[in-house]
Amino acid sequence: MATTVYRARMAKTIGILTAGGDSPGLNAALRAIGKAAIRSYGMSVVGFRDGFRGMMQNRYVRLDSEALSGILTVGGTVLGTSRDKPHRMDVGGEVMDMTTVMLENAAALELDALIAIGGGGTHKNIARLTGKGLPIVTLPKTIDNDVARTDTSIGFDTALGIATEAVDRLHSTAHSHHRIMVVEIMGHNAGWLTLGAGLAGGADVALIPEIPYDIEAVAAAITERKAAGSTFSLVTVAEGARPAEYRARQQHLREQIAESDEKAQIALEADLAALRAGAAEHTIDLADELERRTGLESRVTILGHVQRGGAPSPVDRQLAAVLGTEAARLVEEEAGDVMSAIHHGLPVAVPLDEVTGERKVVPPDHPWIVSARRLGISFGA
Numbered sequence: 001m002a003t004t005v006y007r008a009r010m011a012k013t014i015g016i017l018t019a020g021g022d023s024p025g026l027n028a029a030l031r032a033i034g035k036a037a038i039r040s041y042g043m044s045v046v047g048f049r050d051g052f053r054g055m056m057q058n059r060y061v062r063l064d065s066e067a068l069s070g071i072l073t074v075g076g077t078v079l080g081t082s083r084d085k086p087h088r089m090d091v092g093g094e095v096m097d098m099t100t101v102m103l104e105n106a107a108a109l110e111l112d113a114l115i116a117i118g119g120g121g122t123h124k125n126i127a128r129l130t131g132k133g134l135p136i137v138t139l140p141k142t143i144d145n146d147v148a149r150t151d152t153s154i155g156f157d158t159a160l161g162i163a164t165e166a167v168d169r170l171h172s173t174a175h176s177h178h179r180i181m182v183v184e185i186m187g188h189n190a191g192w193l194t195l196g197a198g199l200a201g202g203a204d205v206a207l208i209p210e211i212p213y214d215i216e217a218v219a220a221a222i223t224e225r226k227a228a229g230s231t232f233s234l235v236t237v238a239e240g241a242r243p244a245e246y247r248a249r250q251q252h253l254r255e256q257i258a259e260s261d262e263k264a265q266i267a268l269e270a271d272l273a274a275l276r277a278g279a280a281e282h283t284i285d286l287a288d289e290l291e292r293r294t295g296l297e298s299r300v301t302i303l304g305h306v307q308r309g310g311a312p313s314p315v316d317r318q319l320a321a322v323l324g325t326e327a328a329r330l331v332e333e334e335a336g337d338v339m340s341a342i343h344h345g346l347p348v349a350v351p352l353d354e355v356t357g358e359r360k361v362v363p364p365d366h367p368w369i370v371s372a373r374r375l376g377i378s379f380g381a
Contacts, residue, residue, distance in 0.1 A: 011041075011043055011044060012037075012041070012044075012112035012113065012331060012332070013043065013044040013045075013046065013110055013111055013112055014033075014037055014043055014046070014111060014113050014114070014115055014328075014331055015045075015046045015047070015048060015055070015060070015106060015109065015111045015113075016030060016033055016034070016045060016046070016047050016063065016079070016114075016115045016116075016117070017047070017048040017051050017052065017054065017055055017079065017114070017115075017116050017117070018030070018051060018077040018079050018080075018081045018116075018118065019051035019052055019081055019082065019083070019084075019116060019117070019118040019121075019122040019125065020051070020081060020083055020119045020121050020122045020141075021081070021083070021119065021142070021143075021308065022075075022076050022081055022308050022309075023141045023142060023143055023153075023154060023155030023159075023308060024075055024154075024155045024158035024308065024309070024310060024311070024312035024313070024316055025141065025154040025155050025158065025312035025316035025317065025319065025320045026076065026081075026141060026155075026320075027071040027072065027074045027075070027076065027077060027078055027312075028071075028072050028073075028154075028312055028316065028317045028320035028321065028324075029117050029139055029141065029154055029320040029323065029324045030047070030063070030068065030071065030077065030078065030079065030117070030324075031071050031072055031320075031324070032320050032321045032323070032324025032325050032328075033045070033115055033139075033324040033325070033327050033328050034047075034063045034065075034067075034068045035065065035068055036324065036325040036328035036329070037328040037331070038064070038065060039065075040325075040329075040332075041328060041329075041332045043328070043331070043332075044062075045062070046060045046061070046062060046063065046109060046111070047060060047061050047063045047067075047078075047079045048060050048079065049061065049079055049080050050079070050080040050081060050082045051079075051080070051081045051082040051083075051084060051118075052082065052084045052085070052089070052098075052102065052125060053082045053084040053089065054079075054080070054082075055102045055105060055106070055114075056084075056086070056089060056098045056101055056102050056105070058105045058108075058109075060109070061079075072317060073312070073317075074311070075309050075311055075312070076309075085125050085128075086098055086099045086128045086129060087099055087125075087128045099129060099132075102129065103129065103132055103133070103134060106134050107134075111134065112135070112331065113134070113136065113137060113331040113336065114129070114134055114135070114136045114137075115137045115138070115139070115327050115328075115331065116136065116137075116138050116139075117138070117139040117141050117154070118138065118140075118141060118142075119140070119141060119142030119144070119146070119147055119153070120142065120146060120147055120148075120358075120359055122138070123138060123339070123352065123355050123356050124357060126138060126352065126356070127352065127353075127356045127357075130337045130352060131337070135331070135334065135335070135336025135337065136336060136337055136352070137330050137331055137335070137338055137339070137340060138327075138338075138339045138340070138355075139154065139320075139323045139324065139327055139339070139340050140153040140154065140323070140339060140341060140355075141153050141154035141155050142154075143155045143156055143158070143159035143186060143193065143307055143308060144156070144186065144187050144189070144190050144192065144193065145192040145193070145360065146187075146190035146192065146360045146361065147339075147355065147360060148354070148355050148358035148359060148360045149339065149343075149350040149354055149355050149360075150339070150341035150342050150343070150350070150360075151341075151342045151343060151344065151345070152319065152342060154312075154316055154319055154320050154323065155308075155312070155316060156192065156193070156316075157313045157315040157316045157319070158310070158311075158312045158313040158315075158316045159186070159193055159307040159308065160192075160193060160196045160197060160200070161313055162303070162306060162307050162310070163183075163185050163186075163193055163196075163197035163201075163236075163303060163307055164196070164197045164200045164201045166183060166197075166201075166301065166303055167183055167198070167200075167201030167202070167203060167234065167236060168201050170183060170234060170301060171201070171234060174232040174234055175231070175232050177297070178231040178232055178297070179232055179296060179298060179299055180222060180232065180233045180234075180235060180287065180290055180291065180296045180297070180298040180299070181232070181235065181298075181299055181301065182235045182237060182283060182286060182287040182290070182299070182300045182301070183197075183203075183234070183235065183236050183237065183300075184237055184238075184239055184283040184300065184301070184302040184303065184304075185197055185238055185239070185303055185307070186238075186239055186303065186304070186307050186308075187208070187238040187239060187240055188209070188238075188239055188240035189209055189361065190208075190209060190210070190238075190240075190360065190361045190362060191208025191210050191211075191238045191240075191241070191361070191362050192362060193238070193307070194206055194208050194236045194237065194238040194241070195208055195236075195362055195369070195372065196368065197236055198236035198377060199368055199371060199372050199375075199377070201234070201236070203234045203235065203377060204221065204222070204225060204234050204235065204376075204377065204378065205218055205221055205222070205233065205234070205235040205236070205237075205377065205378045205379075205380065206236045206237075206372060206377050206378075206379060207235065207236070207237040207238060207286075207379065207380055208238045208241055208362060209238055209240040209361070210361050210363075210364070211364075211379045211380070211381050212242060212244035212246070212247040212248075212381065213241065213242075213243055213244065213379065213380025214243065214244055214380055214381060215243055215286070215289055215290075215293070215380070216293075217378065217380045217381060218235070218290065218378060218380040219289075219290055219293035219294055221233075221378035221380070222290065222294045222296065223293075223294050226295075226296065232296075233296070235286075235290070237283055237286065239282075241282075242279060242282065244381070246275070246279065249275060250272070250275060253268055253271055253272045253275065254272070256268050257269060257272070283300055283302065284300055287299070287300045319342070322342070322347055323340045323341070323347065324340075326347040326349075327340040330349055335349055337351065337352045337353075338351055338352060339351075339352055339355050
């Protein structure tokens with residue numbers, strides 16, 4: 001009896017939020033954190049609605065075992081999410097720094113810690129709240145798989161399965177109609193999804209942000225297949241993949257901006273914005289150019305947000321369970337400002353200052369790259 005009274009009196013209260021883009025497995029992570037916190041450590045759990053905005057507006061719901069029941073296989077996040085930044089939040093039409101308000105709301109709820117589930121942008125935003133008395137634990141989630149210092153992120157496996165299935169399905173129509181099928185897959189800065197789906201789905205070309213491509217080399221790879229008797233080609237392209245000349249121009253403008261005075265920077269930043277805007281329909285332009293150069297009809301499929309939706313895969317559910325229960329344990333042991341991550345298959349706590357501002361991109365010697373080249377997949381370079 002004495003032990004029960006002591007645990008009840010000393011129990012912690014934690015807050016949870018999901019921020020940034022939605023991702024398969026968010027609900028599985030919420031469930032894992034909440035159930036471990038309640039059942040193993042006797043904690044109380046508060047969930048903030050719609051990410052950082054909900055924390056700023058003090059909109060929350062109590063997460064008990066009943067609220068967490070039945071959400072394991074549900075896509076999206078029952079708490080809702082947003083891309084608001086704590087230090088640049090639109091409040092009544094005015095952009096304001098709301099970090100102090102958020103911390104005051106956490107103090108009013110007597111939170112012992114905050115657990116945030118998010119990607120690279122969320123980790124940058126969390127940095128605004130660290131070191132101010134509220135211990136924070138994060139979980140990595142993003143279909144892009146680009147959060148640093150973790151083997152994988154919640155949502156990646158599900159999105160990879162969706163993208164691979166799309167590539168599989170397009171194989172048959174490409175073969176039947178003797179076409180070039182160009183499939184745009186999510187990934188602005190990292191090519192994990194595009195490379196993974198291309199390798200698993202048997203693509204002939206994979207264009208990723210890490211390897212600027214030469215359109216002539218891409219067309220040549222397709223033309224060689226045509227000459228060898230292949231009547232179709234399948235191209236997977238990341239939404240952030242760009243030709244080498246684009247990357248060179250982009251880098252040149254960035255260097256000029258860094259070296260120029262304030263007046264010149266304004267004009268140069270406008271040039272950079274115009275360059276980005278001109279690439280808005282990059283994949284469609286790519287398909288048109290390949291059709292012109294190869295003489296093969298081309299078709300474009302843009303997967304878009306379908307990659308974010310639906311029930312999480314078993315792998316993502318298991319990952320969410322491990323990372324979520326570890327996050328609850330870290331809070332119980334009063335570890336703050338760390339990310340609950342996976343390294344070589346094992347759970348680890350990574351200091352947030354080693355994650356913030358870093359991005360995990362595909363290295364040139366990654367086994368997927370090596371295997372793809374051996375299989376004859378072209379990167380256009």
